Amino acid sequence: MTHASGLHGWSYSGEAWTDGDGRAVVIxxxxxxxxxxxxxxxxxxxxxxxxxxxxxxxxxxxxxxxTDAPHLRVTWRLTPYRTTGAPPQPTPKEER
Numbered sequence: 001m002t003h004a005s006g007l008h009g010w011s012y013s014g015e016a017w018t019d020g021d022g023r024a025v026v027i028x029x030x031x032x033x034x035x036x037x038x039x040x041x042x043x044x045x046x047x048x049x050x051x052x053x054x055x056x057x058x059x060x061x062x063x064x065x066x067t068d069a070p071h072l073r074v075t076w077r078l079t080p081y082r083t084t085g086a087p088p089q090p091t092p093k094e095e096r
Contacts, residue, residue, distance in 0.1 A: 006082050007040060008033060012075040022067040023054065032061045037081035068080040 012032065016024035043051040045067060051074050054066040065074050 008080045008082055009081040013075075015075045016019065016065060017071050018065065018067045018070060018074065020070045022070045022072070024065045024067075026063050028057065028061045028063070028078075030032055030061060032057060032078075033059070033071045035080035037083055039078040041061055042077040042079075045076045046075075074078065082090075 002006075012028060014026065014048050018024045039057060041053050041056070043053070043065065045051045047069075049067050049069050049072045051065055051072070054064040057063045057078070063078075065076065067074060091092045
């Protein structure tokens with residue numbers, strides 16, 4: 001499947017609960033390292049909170065989510081970019 005936006009037609013997704021400091025570390029499968037162009041991040045927080053990517057996917061296959069309050073459920077989706085040079089950081093719309 002080809003998308004004009006340069007994204008693959010599939011995603012990694014899941015949910016995480018933040019700790020008492022409002023942070024959650026997500027560990028992805030080793031195959032995530034096959035996507036050097038980076039990811040589009042989408043976050044959705046229950047209870048009207050806000051979330052952002054504190055640290056994007058690193059060489060260890062992990063990324064960190066930070067929220068404005070502790071103990072929130074965050075649903076996340078990472079869609080790989082097809083080409084290098086695509087912006088791997090989330091856009092303001094995706095930081096909810």
